Amino acid sequence: MNFSQVLTIAISLLNFFLAVVVLWRNRRSIVNISFFLFTSGISFWGITYVVAQTTGILFWGRLVFVFGLLMGGGFLLFAKTFPRVIKKLNVWQYILFFAPILLLIILLFSTGLILEGFTAHENNLEPKLGPAYYLLIVYVVFAVIYGIISLIIRYRRADGIEKLQLKYLLFGLTLFSIAAVTVNVILPTIGIFQLNSLGPIFSIFLVVAVAYSIVKHRLMDIRIVLKKAMLHILVSLTFLIFILGSIFAVAHFLAKRIPDLLLVFTGSITMVIALMFLNPLRGFFEKLANKYFFTSLYNYQATLEELATKLTAVIEMPRVINLIVDTIMKTMGLDRAGVLLLSNERNANRYVISKVIGFNEQNGISLVRDNFLVQWLINNRKMVVYEELDLLIEESRGNGARSSLMRLKTNMNKIEASLCIPLMSQDKLISIIVLGNKVTSDAYTVEDFKLLQTISNQAVVAVENARLYQQVQDFNKNLQAKVSEQTQDIKDKNLRLEKLLQIRSEFLDIASHQLRTPVSVIRGVLSMIREGDLKKLPKEKQDKFIENAWQKGAKLDTIINDILAASELDTQKFQVDSETKTIQLEDVVDQVVNGFKLEAEERGTELKWSKPKSPLSKVKGHVNFLEQALSNLIGNALKYTPSTSMVKEARSQRETKGVVEVAIGQEKNDIVVKVKDNGIGIPKDEIKKLFDKFARASNATAMYTDGSGLGLFIVKEIIEGHRGKVWVESVENKGSTFYASLPIVEK
Amino acid sequence: MDKKPKILLIEDDPDQIFLYQSKFEIEGFELVSSRTGDGGIALAKNEKPDAILLDLVLIAENGIDVLQKLKKDAMTKNIPVIILTNLVQKDKKAKAIELGAVAFLIKTDVMPSDVVKSVKEVLVK
Numbered sequence: 001m002n003f004s005q006v007l008t009i010a011i012s013l014l015n016f017f018l019a020v021v022v023l024w025r026n027r028r029s030i031v032n033i034s035f036f037l038f039t040s041g042i043s044f045w046g047i048t049y050v051v052a053q054t055t056g057i058l059f060w061g062r063l064v065f066v067f068g069l070l071m072g073g074g075f076l077l078f079a080k081t082f083p084r085v086i087k088k089l090n091v092w093q094y095i096l097f098f099a100p101i102l103l104l105i106i107l108l109f110s111t112g113l114i115l116e117g118f119t120a121h122e123n124n125l126e127p128k129l130g131p132a133y134y135l136l137i138v139y140v141v142f143a144v145i146y147g148i149i150s151l152i153i154r155y156r157r158a159d160g161i162e163k164l165q166l167k168y169l170l171f172g173l174t175l176f177s178i179a180a181v182t183v184n185v186i187l188p189t190i191g192i193f194q195l196n197s198l199g200p201i202f203s204i205f206l207v208v209a210v211a212y213s214i215v216k217h218r219l220m221d222i223r224i225v226l227k228k229a230m231l232h233i234l235v236s237l238t239f240l241i242f243i244l245g246s247i248f249a250v251a252h253f254l255a256k257r258i259p260d261l262l263l264v265f266t267g268s269i270t271m272v273i274a275l276m277f278l279n280p281l282r283g284f285f286e287k288l289a290n291k292y293f294f295t296s297l298y299n300y301q302a303t304l305e306e307l308a309t310k311l312t313a314v315i316e317m318p319r320v321i322n323l324i325v326d327t328i329m330k331t332m333g334l335d336r337a338g339v340l341l342l343s344n345e346r347n348a349n350r351y352v353i354s355k356v357i358g359f360n361e362q363n364g365i366s367l368v369r370d371n372f373l374v375q376w377l378i379n380n381r382k383m384v385v386y387e388e389l390d391l392l393i394e395e396s397r398g399n400g401a402r403s404s405l406m407r408l409k410t411n412m413n414k415i416e417a418s419l420c421i422p423l424m425s426q427d428k429l430i431s432i433i434v435l436g437n438k439v440t441s442d443a444y445t446v447e448d449f450k451l452l453q454t455i456s457n458q459a460v461v462a463v464e465n466a467r468l469y470q471q472v473q474d475f476n477k478n479l480q481a482k483v484s485e486q487t488q489d490i491k492d493k494n495l496r497l498e499k500l501l502q503i504r505s506e507f508l509d510i511a512s513h514q515l516r517t518p519v520s521v522i523r524g525v526l527s528m529i530r531e532g533d534l535k536k537l538p539k540e541k542q543d544k545f546i547e548n549a550w551q552k553g554a555k556l557d558t559i560i561n562d563i564l565a566a567s568e569l570d571t572q573k574f575q576v577d578s579e580t581k582t583i584q585l586e587d588v589v590d591q592v593v594n595g596f597k598l599e600a601e602e603r604g605t606e607l608k609w610s611k612p613k614s615p616l617s618k619v620k621g622h623v624n625f626l627e628q629a630l631s632n633l634i635g636n637a638l639k640y641t642p643s644t645s646m647v648k649e650a651r652s653q654r655e656t657k658g659v660v661e662v663a664i665g666q667e668k669n670d671i672v673v674k675v676k677d678n679g680i681g682i683p684k685d686e687i688k689k690l691f692d693k694f695a696r697a698s699n700a701t702a703m704y705t706d707g708s709g710l711g712l713f714i715v716k717e718i719i720e721g722h723r724g725k726v727w728v729e730s731v732e733n734k735g736s737t738f739y740a741s742l743p744i745v746e747k
Numbered sequence: 748m749d750k751k752p753k754i755l756l757i758e759d760d761p762d763q764i765f766l767y768q769s770k771f772e773i774e775g776f777e778l779v780s781s782r783t784g785d786g787g788i789a790l791a792k793n794e795k796p797d798a799i800l801l802d803l804v805l806i807a808e809n810g811i812d813v814l815q816k817l818k819k820d821a822m823t824k825n826i827p828v829i830i831l832t833n834l835v836q837k838d839k840k841a842k843a844i845e846l847g848a849v850a851f852l853i854k855t856d857v858m859p860s861d862v863v864k865s866v867k868e869v870l871v872k
Contacts, residue, residue, distance in 0.1 A: 509836055513804060516833035517760065520854030524766045527858035535772050541769060548762045 008200045009265070013272060014207055015039050020287050024280065031081045039696025041067050047265070053197070054261055056118045056125045061249030062108050065115060065136065066747040067185070069101045072143035075173075080146035082154070082169070085163045088627030100139045108133050126193045137185050143179040153594035166301050166390055173736065176202050219237075236275045240268055302329050304454055311458060317341070317466040321355045324459045328435065329357065332448060336416065336436030340368060341463075342429065344474065347453055349374070351432065358436055361416055367411055367420065367434065372404040383452070384420040385444070386412045397598045416445065421452060423460045425564040428657050431463050432531035510709070514559050518552035563709040566717075567630065575721045582745050585626070585671045586611055586664050592630040593662055596638060605635075605658035612664060619671050619742040629718040632711040633675045633738050634662060641679030641735070670724070670741040678735035687728060691716040715740070749824035752844075753871055757787035757813065758831070759805045763854075767800070770859035777865070784813035791823045798866050803832040803839060811842055813815040818847045827869045831862060 019039035026032045045067035067285035076097045080089055108114045113132035118125040143195050152171065155166040186198035197718045247264055251257060307327045314320050323337050329337050336358025343350040376384065389409040396402045412420070416436050423431040433456065438444070444452075525545050526536050534542050593609040600607035641658040661676045682690060691712045719726040719740050730736035754776050764780045771778040779794050781787040784805050791799060799817065801808030805826050810832065817823045829850045830843045840851045849869055853863060 207839060264820075355847060376791070379850075511835070512835060514832045516835075516855045520763050520833060521760075521766060524763075524770075526860045527860065529772060531860055533770060533859075536773050544765065548765065552762065 003506070004197045004201065005054070008050050008197065011201060011204050011207065012043045012050075013044070013269075015203055016043035017272075018207060018210060019043060030085060031078070033081065034081050036070060038078045041071030041074045042200065042203045042206070046203065049197070049200055051262065051265065053125060056120075058115070060117060061115055061127060065108055066105055066326075068140065069136070071105055071432060072140045073097055073101050075147045075621070076143050079150045079154075081735060082151070083158070083165055086154075097143075102133075104132075104136055104139065111561045116425070120200070127188070129188065133189070137189065137450050140182060140185055144181055148174055148177065161388055161391060165647055168213040170205040175205040175344075179484075190564035199274075218627065232246075236272045239271060239275065240509065243271065244268060252312070265514055294572055295708065303327065304458070307455060308458055309461045314462075315466060315469050317354070317463075320346055320459075320462045320466040324455070324462070325355055325357065325434070328433070328452070328455060331451070332435070333439045333445075334358075335439050336437055336672065338434045339433065340409045340432040343468075344467075344471065354431070355489070359417070359434065366415070367408075367417070368432065373408055373420060373432070376404075376408075377420065377432065378424070378427070381420065381422065381424055383449075383456075384408070384412075386418045386441070419452070421456045423456055424465055425460055425464045430460070430467060433459070440692075444589050511563055514563075515556065518556040521552040522549045522556070562714065565714050566710045576622075576723060578619045580620045581628075583621050583623060584615055585619050585673065585742060586616055586628050588621075588623055589630060589664050589673055596634050597632070599635075600638055600660065603638060603641075604659055605638055607638070608650065608659065608661040609663075616664065616666055616671055617744040619722070620745055621742060625718045629715045629740065630673065630675075631741065632715045633673075636711060637675050637677040637679065637736070637738070641677045666744070667741070669744050671744060672741040674737060674739055674740055676735065676737040680737055681734050682728065682730040683732050683734040688731060690728065691726065751777045752798070752866075753777045753779065753796045753798045754866060755787060755793060755794060756792055756831075757784060757810070758782065758802045766858060767859060769864065770863060771866075774863045778790075778865075784808035784810070784816075787813060788823070790819070790828060791817060791826060792820070796826060797847055798869055799826055799828045800831045800862070801828055803830060803834045803843070808859070809860070811846070814843060814846050814848060822861070827872075829862075829865060831857075838861065 016039070018037045020041070022032050022037035026497075039262055045064060048060055048063040048067055051057075052064050070266050077089075080093070106112070109728040111132075113130040114136060115133070116128040116130055119128055120126075148170070151166065152172050155163060155170055179202040180199040183202075187193075187195055244264065247267075281462050309324070310323055311320065314323060321341075325339060327338050328334065338356035338359045339354040340351040341354040349371070351374070373384070384727075386409070388406060389412070393405045393409070394404055396405055412418070417431075417434050419435040421432065421433040421435070422429055435452075481517050502571075525548060528545070534545060537545075589609070590611050593607065596607060637660040638658075641660060659678050663674045663676075665672055665674075671729075714728050715738075719742070722742050724740060724742040726738070726740045728736055751793065752775075754771055755768055756764060756778055758780060759782050761782070766781065768778045779790055781790050782805075787799075787801070790796070796863070801810050801814060801817075802812050805813070810830070810846070814828055814830075817826070817828060824847075828847065828848045829849045829852060830840075831852045831854060832839075835850070835853055843851055849866055852865060857865070
């Protein structure tokens with residue numbers, strides 16, 4: 001036995017192992033069956049070839065051809081069914097594929113038309129080929145070309161993961177087929193047999209391509225099986241090496257001869273097969289045992305039913321999410337899982353973490369930060385599988401999508417997420433379930449995907465219900481808060497109203513007192529006249545009575561006017577707005593000062609006023625109101641500046657002549673009116689309250705007991721209503737200066 | 748003839764002092780007056796009036812405080828005090844009565860002759 005023969009055996013065993021694993025994965029699928037036929041054909045082709053070459057027995061030689069033919073048939077069938085059956089094969093296709101094989105096998109064994117026997121040529125055995133061999137060539141070449149072409153057509157039409165699977169398969173198949181057909185079919189026809197042994201070895205291309213496709217692209221979903229099977233391969237190989245080693249060692253050292261190769265091969269193969277089936281068999285019995293003692297494997301149907309039953313019992317979002325996450329994690333045996341929920345805020349396309357196990361919260365959010373994943377899930381309505389992202393990247397059009405997908409891949413890799421499952425309710429992505437890897441590091445199987453899809457369908461309904469429930473609850477809470485808020489508002493308003501009422505009643509009290517005082521004097525005087533008391537008094541006293549009543553009558557008039565003005569001010573009719581006229585304030589002052597000239601003269605008080613020669617900037621204002629305000633200021637100044645001629649009112653006689661000075665000027669953006677007197681002044685601690693309603697300085701009350709206390713209040717309301725300011729500087733017994741400023745109209 | 752009954756008027760408005768003084772003198776009373784509370788209390792002690800007419804609104808003081816002081820002082824606490832005011836609030840009246848005022852007259856409701864009548868009634872008691 002030479003090196004190439006050992007290599008052929010090893011590769012053939014590998015092929016057979018592959019064939020068995022694929023078949024074992026799904027014994028009913030035509031894809032798996034045809035792949036089994038094809039690969040096991042290769043395998044037995046290689047083995048029988050080695051046996052035939054070593055022994056030179058005609059039967060084994062003919063078997064080589066039989067498996068070669070089976071290989072071709074299997075390939076045809078596989079090419080028409082992989083990766084899935086698009087159109088079911090009809091009877092004629094089966095006849096076209098397999099009838100030639102049958103015919104050729106009959107010819108092969110009943111006649112010598114294909115293989116007559118072997119001839120020894122140098123150290124090698126060479127087959128003696130018959131004329132019908134060309135028929136065989138035609139069939140095999142047809143099978144290879146037909147198969148490859150149909151696979152190419154399928155490759156072109158395929159997309160997604162199937163395309164990748166096809167790509168690698170085609171690559172391996174083409175290499176192998178062309179090489180094998182060349183060395184084993186074409187070359188022998190021109191008499192070159194030396195390279196024959198290379199044929200089976202070329203099948204390594206196929207094995208590698210298929211294996212890569214299995215691991216990388218879930219070809220036939222056998223990665224998980226393969227992984228477990230690796231154990232068997234290693235065990236088998238170890239045993240094989242040990243057994244072969246012992247046999248050869250014993251034969252060499254004890255019997256001094258080469259062992260019977262046929263026996264060695266048969267023994268080795270039997271052993272490998274036995275080892276291969278050791279585990280599945282054990283699994284079968286284990287399953288049987290589990291069924292009666294405990295269940296550790298998930299049962300698809302039972303899981304769904306259990307979840308459905310439990311979901312009907314919960315409505316609160318956290319419990320729904322818990323249930324879904326727990327179910328998925330437990331059944332799949334996952335290391336991490338998380339759920340992102342559409343935020344409840346209106347119009348917000350934001351997702352918040354609802355639950356995470358294993359993931360870092362911040363990492364979970366990072367998946368949806370750039371919104372790409374969300375858009376992708378909404379557009380495609382299917383889960384994102386980390387392992388398929390490469391493919392999506394390859395297929396994506398446009399740099400934007402490509403770089404976004406690459407970013408997503410990096411993100412998923414960083415947080416070790418394997419799957420993102422969208423929960424779509426109509427066109428809304430209400431939630432994203434993010435899953436990690438299985439604890440066992442196994443890949444997700446097609447069954448897993450199916451189960452997850454069904455679970456997510458159920459979850460959509462449950463999550464949507466929970467969302468609605470939560471919204472109703474939130475609404476209730478909001479309603480409660482709104483009611484409380486408005487109740488508080490009503491309470492506040494009530495309090496303000498009570499306060500207003502209190503102010504109003506105070507106003508009425510004071511107003512009634514102010515009004516009653518003159519009335520009581522007038523009535524008192526009148527009653528004494530009526531009762532004849534006045535006649536009993538001397539003339540000058542009688543005159544004083546009449547004068548007093550007269551003065552009080554005038555005072556009553558003033559007070560009534562003040563009160564009416566004050567209550568009108570409360571309604572704020574005097575405020576300036578865009579329609580208020582612009583005026584020259586110095587004209588208003590001039591008017592008012594002129595009105596007081598006579599009174600000042602009577603009082604013996606000097607009233608100083610000089611109107612500016614050139615007009616000042618204009619202000620906005622109601623002339624009648626401003627006249628009233630200025631009258632109050634100038635009137636007060638005269639009233640509280642005692643003069644020698646006013647004997648009756650002057651409580652504090654003094655030498656100084658009374659002077660009231662009125663001036664107007666521009667200061668920055670304001671027109672300021674200044675009314676300065678050298679009167680009684682205002683006590684320092686009473687200045688602050690001076691502009692309040694009914695406030696009167698104590699020394700003013702001492703001077704005149706019956707002021708309304710409304711004059712300065714009216715001034716303040718009018719000036720502030722004109723967006724101006726009013727203030728006072730005063731020293732008691734020295735005099736006061738009142739200021740009123742109004743803003744200049746902007747041009 | 749007995750000595751003229753002496754009345755103390757505590758009132759801030761000079762016009763009203765003139766009014767009541769004239770009336771009471773016509774009626775045969777002697778009337779002393781003060782425009783401030785403190786001045787009134789001093790007069791009450793010195794002049795020992797038979798009755799006091801007290802306004803509640805004074806220049807710098809509150810008539811209620813003046814009443815309280817009068818009622819606290821042993822020298823003045825037995826002098827009957829009649830409130831004569833233009834304040835109409837009921838709580839003011841209740842407070843004054845509680846503090847010992849014998850009557851609460853509202854100026855616009857009672858004419859000077861009515862005031863004299865009330866004072867006479869108080870003095871009889």
